[in-house]
Amino acid sequence: xxxxxxxxxxxxxxxxxxxxxxxxxxxxxxxxxxxxxxxxxxxxxxxxxxxxxxxxxxxxxxxxxxxxxxxxxxxxxx
Numbered sequence: 001x002x003x004x005x006x007x008x009x010x011x012x013x014x015x016x017x018x019x020x021x022x023x024x025x026x027x028x029x030x031x032x033x034x035x036x037x038x039x040x041x042x043x044x045x046x047x048x049x050x051x052x053x054x055x056x057x058x059x060x061x062x063x064x065x066x067x068x069x070x071x072x073x074x075x076x077x078x
Contacts, residue, residue, distance in 0.1 A: 013057025013072045015050050021069035022047035028061035028070060037061060 017028070017037075024046040029037045036054040040046050050061070062070045 011074050014055040018069040019047045023067050027064040031064045
């Protein structure tokens with residue numbers, strides 16, 4: 001419930017990538033329908049990251065990750 005009123009808080013999901021476990025394969029990057037995933041290159045190949053402000057939490061990237069380093073978290077929004 002809303003701490004001020006009596007309406008329930010809306011729950012929203014977003015994806016989070018554990019960059020330490022990311023292999024940089026870019027499967028999530030290539031299959032994100034909203035194009036909110038980026039890839040940062042480095043001397044070891046790189047890793048992917050998510051623009052969490054634009055992520056809708058659809059979970060498509062979660063299905064495409066071969067290393068299972070993406071998770072969905074719930075956030076409260078008003």
